[in-house]
Structure formats: C-alpha cells, structure tokens
Amino acid sequence: MASTAExxxxxxxxxxxxADLFGFPAEAVLAAVQEQSRKNLKQFYxxxxxxxxxxxxxxxxxxxxxxxxxxxxNLGTGKQRRSLRIPGDVVARIExxxxxxxxx
Numbered sequence: 001m002a003s004t005a006e007x008x009x010x011x012x013x014x015x016x017x018x019a020d021l022f023g024f025p026a027e028a029v030l031a032a033v034q035e036q037s038r039k040n041l042k043q044f045y046x047x048x049x050x051x052x053x054x055x056x057x058x059x060x061x062x063x064x065x066x067x068x069x070x071x072x073x074n075l076g077t078g079k080q081r082r083s084l085r086i087p088g089d090v091v092a093r094i095e096x097x098x099x100x101x102x103x104x
Contacts, residue, residue: 041088044073050086068094 015033019026045053051061065072070090076083 038092041092043088044085045088045091047084047086050091053091064094064098068097070094 013021015030016026019029022029042049047058047061047065050065051058054061054064056064064070065086070086072090073085073087074082075085
C-alpha cells in the first residue's frame with residue numbers, strides 16, 4: 001500500500017487494502033461493494049439512459065443491446081412506435097460480461 005504522503009483524494013486502493021485499513025476480511029468488503037452495486041441498479045432503463053451511462057450514442061447503445069441479444073420490453077404502440085425499456089438485470093449482465101481486467 002502507498003504511504004499516506006502519496007495519497008490524494010483521487011487515489012485508488014485495492015479491495016484488499018481497504019479491508020486491511022478497516023480490519024475486515026477482503027471477501028466481506030468485496031461482498032458489500034457488490035451488494036451496493038446491485039442496489040444502485042434501476043429496475044428498467046431507456047436506451048437514452050444507457051447511452052448516457054455507457055458514454056455513447058443511442059445508436060451505439062442499441063448496437064450493444066443487439067450484440068448481447070438483450071431481452072427488452074417494448075412499451076410502444078403501433079408498428080412505428082418503439083419505447084424500449086431494458087431490465088436492470090440485463091444491464092448488469094451486459095456490464096459484467098463486458099468488464100475486463102486492465103492489463104498494465
């Protein structure tokens with residue numbers, strides 16, 4: 001772990017370092033972080049919300065949804081109306097599958 005002289009507000013620590021800092025098992029800290037992440041998921045997202053969340057265009061978000069064969073709810077009426085809602089668990093699955101470990 002870095003010395004306190006090197007730490008800033010923007011410093012990052014590993015889960016194991018947070019665990020050591022507060023005297024908890026690393027597995028407990030990881031479980032708490034994962035549980036909090038699940039609580040932060042909305043029940044449904046619009047394509048526009050996902051585009052903003054993923055820092056891309058609506059077309060890009062639609063492409064990601066197609067690539068991951070996401071099941072969505074269409075609340076639109078008629079043949080020309082699309083009002084898609086994407087379940088939060090689908091969003092979590094896409095983000096989990098698309099998350100990669102950064103190789104430095």
